[in-house]
Amino acid sequence: MSVPSEPADSSQPAVATAVPPGHAVVAREKQIPENGNEIISLWPTTIICGALLLLAGFILDYGGDHLSYGSLFREGYVRRTPPGSVATPLPPKTALEAYMARGKKVFEGKCITCHGPDAKGNGSTYPSLVGSAWANGETERFAMIILNGLQGKISNGRIYGVMPPQGIGMTPEELAGIMTYVRNYFGNTKGDVITSEMAKAAMKISAARKNAGQSVTAEELTADHVKALPGNPVDATTLVDPLTLEPVQAAAATAPAKAPVPGAAVAPAASPAPKTP
Ligand code: HEC
16 A cells, blocks of 8 residues: 655665665565555455456347357368268258258348348338249249349339349359249248259350349349249259259269168158047
8 A cells, every 4th residue: 555645766775775674674664565466355356257247148148140159150161081081972962952051141141131031121121032023933033133133113013222233253053042042931932943054044144134234124124034044943852962062863872872861852741640539
């Protein structure tokens, strides 16, 4: 503790030299210098620690995605096989599952900010994709909207604003994924899979548009794009490689029988329980 009336530090050496070092007086009178390491009393410590604990709890509880494993874990991350060991391919998934998984990522990265986590929009500036005639309709029209953005009237005849193009940097697999996802999620139940082959075709069609570089309009969509994208349809239950999205049936058939291939199709509901009389 410092005594307010104490003289400045410069006077201390004088005192020290007046009395021989180690003298009892020195030991008794020696002041503990304040160096910032003094013990502070218990009450402030308790209060500060308590407040910090509360704050930490609050952050953990309301931290949202920042602290969740889901946001740290990279979906689609493939661990390299150590040299000398045999690479085990990821178990195949049904085409619908695999494309949907890819689409979910695209939706969360690109569409969710405007169309919302439930794809229902906000009713005023962003339209709903649930039950949308253009999202669920002809695939070429839907693809043109995603790749180029949209302005003017939408499928329900209303104008919400301008949707900026979303195709920049998008791979065919991602375009195929997002289209498949929107058509089969959020209450949409088209049941079809838009393949990467179809998405590639869409990208070519988009690049060849007369108004390339501008958002599409209802007029252009109706005049030029009410079509199904070319490409071989793939059955939703076809097994594909979850990374390349390429069918793996041939490989799976020749591979030695291992574990049963998971979830080839949604299992039909078990036969109804016999009625008890
Ligand atoms: C920056 C905001 C924004 C983003 C991001 C966005 N959209 Fe849009 N979207 C809009 C707006 C605004 C409209 C309405 C445009 C209009 O009024 O002409 C719209 C319209 C649509 C429509 C037309 C709906 C109909 O029924 O006619 C579809 C389909 C669509 N968006 C799909 C998507 C998909 C898929 C993604 C993600 C790849 C996406 N949008 C990303 C803002 C956005």
